[in-house]
Amino acid sequence: MNYDIKDVSLSKRGKLRIEWASDNMPVLALIRERFSKEKPLAGVKTACCLHVTTETAVLMLTLKAGGADIVLCASNPLSTQDDVAASLVRDYGIPVFAIKGEDNKLYYEHLKAALDIDPDITMDDGADLVSTIHKEKKHIPLGGTEETTTGVIRLRAMELQGKLLHPIIAVNDAQTKYLFDNRYGTGQSTIDGIIRATNKLIAGSNFVVCGYGWCGRGCAMRAKGLGANVIIIEVDPFKALEAVMDGFLVMPIAQAAKIGDIFVTVTGDINVIRGEHFKVMKDKAIVCNSGHFNVEIDIPALQKMSKKRRIIRDFVEEFVTSDGRRLYVLGDGRLINLAAAEGHPAQVMDMSFANQALSAEYMKKNYKKLEKKVYKVPEDIDRRIAELKLASMGIKIDRLTAEQKKYLASWEMGT
Numbered sequence: 057m058n059y060d061i062k063d064v065s066l067s068k069r070g071k072l073r074i075e076w077a078s079d080n081m082p083v084l085a086l087i088r089e090r091f092s093k094e095k096p097l098a099g100v101k102t103a104c105c106l107h108v109t110t111e112t113a114v115l116m117l118t119l120k121a122g123g124a125d126i127v128l129c130a131s132n133p134l135s136t137q138d139d140v141a142a143s144l145v146r147d148y149g150i151p152v153f154a155i156k157g158e159d160n161k162l163y164y165e166h167l168k169a170a171l172d173i174d175p176d177i178t179m180d181d182g183a184d185l186v187s188t189i190h191k192e193k194k195h196i197p198l199g200g201t202e203e204t205t206t207g208v209i210r211l212r213a214m215e216l217q218g219k220l221l222h223p224i225i226a227v228n229d230a231q232t233k234y235l236f237d238n239r240y241g242t243g244q245s246t247i248d249g250i251i252r253a254t255n256k257l258i259a260g261s262n263f264v265v266c267g268y269g270w271c272g273r274g275c276a277m278r279a280k281g282l283g284a285n286v287i288i289i290e291v292d293p294f295k296a297l298e299a300v301m302d303g304f305l306v307m308p309i310a311q312a313a314k315i316g317d318i319f320v321t322v323t324g325d326i327n328v329i330r331g332e333h334f335k336v337m338k339d340k341a342i343v344c345n346s347g348h349f350n351v352e353i354d355i356p357a358l359q360k361m362s363k364k365r366r367i368i369r370d371f372v373e374e375f376v377t378s379d380g381r382r383l384y385v386l387g388d389g390r391l392i393n394l395a396a397a398e399g400h401p402a403q404v405m406d407m408s409f410a411n412q413a414l415s416a417e418y419m420k421k422n423y424k425k426l427e428k429k430v431y432k433v434p435e436d437i438d439r440r441i442a443e444l445k446l447a448s449m450g451i452k453i454d455r456l457t458a459e460q461k462k463y464l465a466s467w468e469m470g471t
């Protein structure tokens with residue numbers, strides 16, 4: 057078996073951590089149980105480009121139980137958990153190509169190694185795998201799935217330009233994904249990453265969140281809960297209004313740059329924090345990103361205006377500007393929740409990855425009907441996952457009565 061990981065001897069710790077995650081993923085456990093009987097993915101070669109975490113390992117075991125031949129590479133150079141990669145290789149015989157801290161060259165070599173299996177299905181997080189496939193004009197017989205907002209945006213752009221070569225299911229856009237993973241997952245794990253990296257007190261700090269989408273809401277909500285003064289930066293008037301009425305201060309980044317203690321970008325956009333903003337930041341301001349790519353903070357601009365640069369703690373880089381201020385960038389501007397912490401908790405990935413597993417099964421069954429488009433996760437799959445998750449939490453909800461169904465489908469009855 058070919059693989060490229062840091063150190064296979066880390067497997068013991070990885071195996072225990074995978075077990076811990078697995079115990080917190082009851083919906084995926086049900087799917088795995090059914091998959092191991094029905095083998096809906098028998099012989100389907102599946103190339104997965106996902107963050108190599110304990111939760112991803114549980115998804116890999118689920119796909120394997122369903123009969124898929126899988127290979128895994130990282131969807132970010134800094135998000136790999138090396139012990140998990142080791143356990144997948146040694147304990148479960150799953151080929152992995154991922155090393156935490158790999159450079160861009162090795163990152164793309166690993167993507168290409170995953171594509172060597174000539175996949176039938178791809179599973180992407182950020183669309184790097186699919187864009188590589190498109191550059192190399194590889195044929196994907198069944199199609200692919202996409203995990204995150206940024207990936208879906210890229211794939212929709214490809215579809216619009218008529219460049220998409222195979223169907224994609226946008227897992228990100230399932231309600232059981234973005235409402236929970238992006239909001240509660242990113243919210244908690246981003247704060248976790250900042251705290252693990254810096255050990256700073258959040259209470260009383262001016263905490264600036266750039267982007268009030270699903271991830272931004274989560275970060276703002278959790279920072280508020282810890283006692284921060286939360287400031288929101290937006291470009292969308294609806295989101296900005298929502299932030300105002302959720303009780304946050306809203307202002308342009310140029311203004312917030314002068315007063316922020318901690319800055320987090322979660323926009324999926326480019327150069328949100330730039331040189332002109334670094335120029336006015338306070339001494340000891342902390343800047344990090346939780347959006348998919350490391351392009352939201354203009355680190356080269358900060359480098360240009362700095363006279364010194366050093367790593368002061370794990371995942372904390374100090375830049376001393378020419379006027380003597382110290383500014384700190386966390387995790388090279390890469391997803392801080394995965395660089396310095398462990399990514400989203402398993403309970404939330406349970407739903408995201410249930411969508412991945414069931415979307416792969418759906419694609420295998422229905423690929424002949426699918427066009428070269430970006431599709432939503434079918435509504436019945438999304439709903440079923442919500443129902444299973446509630447059941448796993450021991451929570452029951454009401455059902456519409458026959459009378460209520462009729463009433464809600466009618467227009468005749470008024471006051």
Ligand code: NAI
Pocket residue numbers: 204205206207234237238242266267268269270271272289290291292295322323324325328346347348349391392393400
């Ligand atoms: P979203 O589309 O719901 O929100 C993005 C928000 O950023 C929008 O409200 C938009 O108006 C705003 N925005 C865009 N440009 C801006 C600018 N220059 N200044 C201020 N605001 C701006 O997207 P979502 O789901 O919140 O995802 C955001 C990013 O986080 C994406 O890159 C996504 O892939 C990534 N992501 C990261 C995760 C993680 O584990 N860290 C998990 C899930 C998503």
